Amino acid sequence: MKLRKTYTPYLFLLPALVFMGIFLFYPIADVFRLSFTDYNMITEPSFLGMENYQELLSDPIFWKSLKNSFIYLIGVVPILVIAPIFLAVLVNHKLRGMKWFRAAYYIPVVTSMVVVGIMWKWLYKGNGLLNYLLQTIGLIDDPIYWLTSPQYALYSVMAVTVWKGLGYYMVIYLSGLQSIPANLYEAAEIDGASWWQKHLKVTIPLLKPSILLVMILSSIAAMKVFTEVYVMTNGGPLNSSKTLVYYIYEIAFEQLNLGYAAAMGFVLFIIIFILSFFNISLMDHGEG
Amino acid sequence: MSQSLKKVIKKGLLYLLLFTIALITIGPFLWLLSTALKSGGENIFQYPPKLIPESPTLVNFLKVREAVAIERYFLNSTFVALATISLNIVVSALAAYPLARMKFKFKNIIFYGILGTMMVPFQILMISIYVFSVRTGITDSYAGLILPVAVNAFGIFLLRQAFLKIPVDIEEAAIIDGCNSFQIWWRILLPLIKPSIATLAIFTFMMSWSRFMWPLIVISNPEYYTLPIGISYLSGLFSSNWRLIAAGSLISIIPIIIIFLFLQRYFIKGAMAGAVKG
Numbered sequence: 001m002k003l004r005k006t007y008t009p010y011l012f013l014l015p016a017l018v019f020m021g022i023f024l025f026y027p028i029a030d031v032f033r034l035s036f037t038d039y040n041m042i043t044e045p046s047f048l049g050m051e052n053y054q055e056l057l058s059d060p061i062f063w064k065s066l067k068n069s070f071i072y073l074i075g076v077v078p079i080l081v082i083a084p085i086f087l088a089v090l091v092n093h094k095l096r097g098m099k100w101f102r103a104a105y106y107i108p109v110v111t112s113m114v115v116v117g118i119m120w121k122w123l124y125k126g127n128g129l130l131n132y133l134l135q136t137i138g139l140i141d142d143p144i145y146w147l148t149s150p151q152y153a154l155y156s157v158m159a160v161t162v163w164k165g166l167g168y169y170m171v172i173y174l175s176g177l178q179s180i181p182a183n184l185y186e187a188a189e190i191d192g193a194s195w196w197q198k199h200l201k202v203t204i205p206l207l208k209p210s211i212l213l214v215m216i217l218s219s220i221a222a223m224k225v226f227t228e229v230y231v232m233t234n235g236g237p238l239n240s241s242k243t244l245v246y247y248i249y250e251i252a253f254e255q256l257n258l259g260y261a262a263a264m265g266f267v268l269f270i271i272i273f274i275l276s277f278f279n280i281s282l283m284d285h286g287e288g
Numbered sequence: 289m290s291q292s293l294k295k296v297i298k299k300g301l302l303y304l305l306l307f308t309i310a311l312i313t314i315g316p317f318l319w320l321l322s323t324a325l326k327s328g329g330e331n332i333f334q335y336p337p338k339l340i341p342e343s344p345t346l347v348n349f350l351k352v353r354e355a356v357a358i359e360r361y362f363l364n365s366t367f368v369a370l371a372t373i374s375l376n377i378v379v380s381a382l383a384a385y386p387l388a389r390m391k392f393k394f395k396n397i398i399f400y401g402i403l404g405t406m407m408v409p410f411q412i413l414m415i416s417i418y419v420f421s422v423r424t425g426i427t428d429s430y431a432g433l434i435l436p437v438a439v440n441a442f443g444i445f446l447l448r449q450a451f452l453k454i455p456v457d458i459e460e461a462a463i464i465d466g467c468n469s470f471q472i473w474w475r476i477l478l479p480l481i482k483p484s485i486a487t488l489a490i491f492t493f494m495m496s497w498s499r500f501m502w503p504l505i506v507i508s509n510p511e512y513y514t515l516p517i518g519i520s521y522l523s524g525l526f527s528s529n530w531r532l533i534a535a536g537s538l539i540s541i542i543p544i545i546i547i548f549l550f551l552q553r554y555f556i557k558g559a560m561a562g563a564v565k566g
Contacts, residue, residue: 008469009386013398016383019439024405027416034416041422087309093302103552104310107317110548110555112498114516115537118523119316122323122530127333129319136336167313171559224411227500231520245411252415253505265412272409 035262045259052263062264064239065247068154072243073222073275075158080165080218081211087166088173089199102174106167113164117231120160121147124232150240153233157241160228165221169214176210177203215279220272244268324348324534332530348535355525355532357510358539361518365540368430368514369496372438376492377485380443385473387444388451389459402441410437414505421506428509437502443488446561450484451477490551491558497544515540 035052037045056062091102108116123130124146131143146156180202188198204211226245229235235242235250244264252261318339325344326332352358386392387399417436418427426432454477462472478485500516507517519540523533548555 006392009390009392009395012382012386012469012473015379016402016439016444017398019379019435020402020405020441022420023417023436023439024408024413024441025401027413027420028405028408030416030419031412034419039419041419090302090305090309095299095302095306098306099552101306101310103549104314106552106555107545107548108313109559110494110498110544111317111541112500112516112544114498114500114520115541118519118533118537119320122534123316123319127335129337132335132337163313168559171556175560220409224409226411230500230504231523248411248415249501249505253418258415258419262412262415265415269408269412273407276407 031262031265034259035266037259039259039262040256041258042256048259052260055260056263056267061239061242061247065235065242065244066267068240068242069223069225069244071154072158072161072225073219075155076161076165076222077215077218079162080169081214083162084166084169084173084214085203085207085211087170088177089203091170092174092177105170108164109167109171111164113227114231116160116164117228120156120163121232124156147233147241148237150238153237153241157225157228157232160232161222161225164228165218169218172214172217173207173210176207180206212279215282216276219275219279223268223272223275244271320534320537323530324538326531328531348531349539351532352522352536352539356518356522356536357513358518358522358536360511361513361515362539364430364433364512365497365515368433369493371430371434372496373489373492375434375438376440376443377488379439380447380488381478381481381485382473383444384447384451385477388448389456389477402444404441406441411501414502418505427506428512430512432506433503433512433514436506437496437499442561443492446488447481447484450481454480487554487557487561490547490554491561493547494544494555494558 034045036048036050038048038051039045087105091098091105122128125131126143126145126148130146131140134140135143144152146152184202184206185198188202193201224245225243226249229241229243229246230249233241235246245268248261248264248268251257251264322339322341323332325346325348326341327343327345327347330338330342383402387395387402421427421432421436426435458476458480459472462476467475498516499514500520503512503514503517504520507513510518510521513521519533519536522536526532
């Protein structure tokens, strides 16, 4: 039997480590370094110390976009955690044609956000279909300017994020549901449990790992929102729908103020890091 | 009320609910399709709106071709997706093998180092990757579109899980037969993890086909526009021609929807596996 050469595993790993070294490990360190500099790509980065971070504290647009990102988080995450549970329970019924309903609910997930954004921009128009439908059923009297009025723009974009994400989280819950033993439901039925009791006592507790996963995934996704904002509002009107990542994009790639953008990026990283831990401890707490 | 009647009513209500929700998820697509099929003579803002066009026409789809180089975007998207998939699969499958099956120094450090990169969003790294791309001259090129986003921890993690599930004796038998490590990987193990490779391929395809932010940053030459960038450009260029925008949008999503309808299973598996990615 031939002995394996000691360098063999490293040879297998080499291509991955080269790619990840250049496009993941190095950039992590580099962004951190850039965040302490003034850099515009024309002249060499000059060291600023904490100045970028200090400037952030007094930048009203940074605070505005940070606030918007948190509104996004608080608005989008609960819906994306709860609504797909109902969807998953619904499509878990054994009915004819269910395969097609599942597919229909998943199609927004496979569609690119650019097209989803354009499609909703069309629906959201002042004289568009959505206003017509809402007026017809009497929910509103006058058309709402969903994307062009500062009070609605952010929420309209959030609704699109929710619409596109529902199917994805539904699938995660569905596989969680399918691992719950059927006899638990049968036992609950014998005890005379109602539909609500059954799901409250069996589904929700056993779905806990999936719920945690969806909480983490959807909150991280909410903090990274960019494309829907870019396509539908460009962060406007009056910065009312500007999210943190959109602001980073503007500062970095429209104003080429890369050091300042890197500092914001580092703030975003910290937030995402904290969110993951917060979500996990929240779930642990609920255990007792 | 008899038991069977109750059942029928319950079933009817379920279907009603299922259809209503399907209308919410599919309705917007139908409206987009309706807009794309309406001829220039039909008012697309008419009250009340009409879902079925008066005289359906494909002329808007042809006009997209005159307005922008949609075929070019299509080919770019296809090429970028195929290259990204191939690169990701080869590199991930190579790296996943020793991480699953071999003992070596620094194995844990390397594995957790790779996994740890999942915590850092691309939206932060792109600042530095952009600087790198400008310095190395890969902006406005296929290399710029593909290389920075091709390899990630997720692919390595997914294929490592697949390798772990293969019984060790298969490998031992191959060693006795005198296969070297590369032969074992290529001839024996890879064929056994085909389903996971298919899942990774589909998942990578989906990500690549809809990727927007990085191409937006790294590409300014329309020759390298992918479909999402091209469609966004089209919608800016003809911002009032909604028939054209609708037709262009549909052209860009039809391939992925068709592939999805045929390979649903792999999409769902990919979504599940992707969930671990975080």
